[in-house]
Amino acid sequence: MSFKIAIIGAGSVGFTKKLFTDILCVPEFRDVEFALTDLSERNLQMIKSILDRVVEFNKLPTKVTATTDRRAALEGARYIISCVRVGGLEAYADDIRIPLKYGIDQCVGDTICAGGILYGQRNIPVILDFCKDILEVAEPGAKFLNYANPMAMNTWAAIEYGKVDTVGLCHGVQHGADQIAEVLGAKSRTELDYICSGINHQTWFIDLRLNGRKIGKDELVAAFEAHPVYSQQEKLRIDVLKRFGVYSTESNGHLSEYLPWYRKRPDEITRWIDMSDWIHGETGGYLRYSTETRNWFETEFPQFLESAARPIDPAKRSNEHASHILEALETNRVYRGHFNVKNNGIVTNLPQDAIIESPGFVDRFGINMAAGITLPEACAATCTSSINVQRMSVHAAISGDIDLLKLAVLHDPLVGAVSTPEEVWQMVDEMVVAQARWLPQYADAVPAAKERLSKSRIKTREWAGAARRDVRSIEELRAEKTALKQAV
Incomplete structure (x- = not known):
């Protein structure tokens, strides 16, 4: 099978890689084209490097493109997956x-x-822009798979006001x-x-x-x-x-x-x-975790790139809904x-x-x-x-x-x-x-x-709140990961 999947917010590197490898666990999807788009050229190039390494190592014909031009990424897409975090x-x-x-x-x-409601205010205008582009340049009848939070608000806006065939997905x-x-x-x-x-x-x-x-x-x-x-x-x-x-x-x-x-x-x-x-x-636990994850990825990118050179194992396919749908x-x-x-x-x-x-x-x-x-x-x-x-x-x-x-x-x-x-x-x-x-x-x-x-x-x-913790340094994160490996 050959069709196009666009991923908006593909700079969410870990999640994009998971969705990508999950989809390629389906034998019929080897010839699919993945079009990655994000506001950050830097993040796009990092995730594209990782996905290219996966394709190269597994000797697949899969095509991966990356562009900050969202409409170009959406053009002709049958499926559009959104992982955006508007405002970062x-x-x-x-x-x-x-x-x-x-x-x-x-x-x-x-x-x-309070936070989720304002998050929705930032996301919904952007979601409607996505829907407009989908209706204008994507494959007719394209399906929009929204992973972005606030899930219900984003999906509500896309269905009610964007008029696009939309499903919201969570784990x-x-x-x-x-x-x-x-x-x-x-x-x-x-x-x-x-x-x-x-x-x-x-x-x-x-x-x-x-x-x-x-x-x-x-x-x-x-x-x-x-x-x-x-x-x-x-x-x-x-x-x-x-x-x-x-x-x-x-x-x-x-x-x-x-x-x-x-x-x-x-x-x-x-x-x-x-x-x-x-x-x-x-x-603020998820904010701390997200900040540490971003810092860790940017520092340890060479290791992430190296670890991408592994066989795709269908037995390790995740339970995220997208690939199964x-x-x-x-x-x-x-x-x-x-x-x-x-x-x-x-x-x-x-x-x-x-x-x-x-x-x-x-x-x-x-x-x-x-x-x-x-x-x-x-x-x-x-x-x-x-x-x-x-x-x-x-x-x-x-x-x-x-x-x-x-x-x-x-x-x-x-x-x-x-x-x-x-x-x-x-x-x-x-x-x-x-x-x-x-x-x-x-x-x-x-x-x-x-x-x-x-x-x-x-x-x-x-x-600071009732139970706030400081963002940990790369050195602290590295020490923790080393201790966990030794414990195992």
Whole structure:
């Protein structure tokens, strides 16, 4: 088979390489063309060097091109994959830093909460530009696979306003299933069957079967509490399991941001999180991890390039959805996964216009969702709170209405648990002014926001958060990796 796959934001080097090698695990895809595009010429050349090395070592006819001209990359593409982070780490640092001045402590800040909402404001205009190009120059009927966060907002905008055939993809369901299989003593995840549904980063395992036997709440709680690692790392997640009756896909730190109960006070934050790794609740944990990863890659690039000279091993194909979806669409080998699409009755007790994440099957006829799923009431209530925030955020990003943006942030569960309306209004002004270069739709609102900030009497504080860690140096990272190798 010969067709073209465009990857936007291909400078996300590690993830791009994973998607690339996954796709080339499909024998029929050896003749595919990969068109890489990114704003950074430097990052593009680094990832192209790595992928060229993979192709050369494996003696493949695969073509890899790289260009900063997005339309050129999209021209004739059948599939477009987006991995973009609009504003990069500079804007992301503001997503964490500014809310901390108002007492809002985020672990990740890329889905909802103050950081995730502003992230969506930066991304959505760019997503719509992608959609315009796709409709104009890509292969007719091209499919847009969005991996970029905030997943639901980006996908919502692409479907509702971009009018492009779009599916949002995430790996949270797979990671949660791995944990459940482990605590239940399964020899492999293939022994575990499940129905998982909700919205991205708030998806719920509403039916679990281990070798055909139904697993109930009490058995699952006992299994997690008996696990020597997860019992400490996932304390908040286990508490939600006890109260809601079902397990959430999302990590301890991520889940804590979408609820109004666990990160509202510093002493509560330290009670529920675990500092063994960033993902379990560390303040700004993903920002630190992303910064260290970028620094490590730039320093150790020669090693990354050398390690690319290895055989592609289909047995090591990852569980990222993209390659499996493409394989099913092109070969008719059926794939079951969990996909982000517009609800339209798929989940009975969530809004029709929402972007839900739920089970579906892919074959040559497309992505076919399993309809008629009903969430437990507490899960539906929690998801609906986030959906209301997402809807207002998308509409604000489209219209450039700063008042609607402020209302979206005000209705965020964690922000509302921590901040007053006056604080929210000032915080949003501050974030919009700080990120103005990535927010063209708010250009007319920036001067008035600056004026209000100059007259504000609302006090803020310089606060690192309840559980902040410093970015580690290359030397510290190298020492840690050496110690881990020696331990093994």
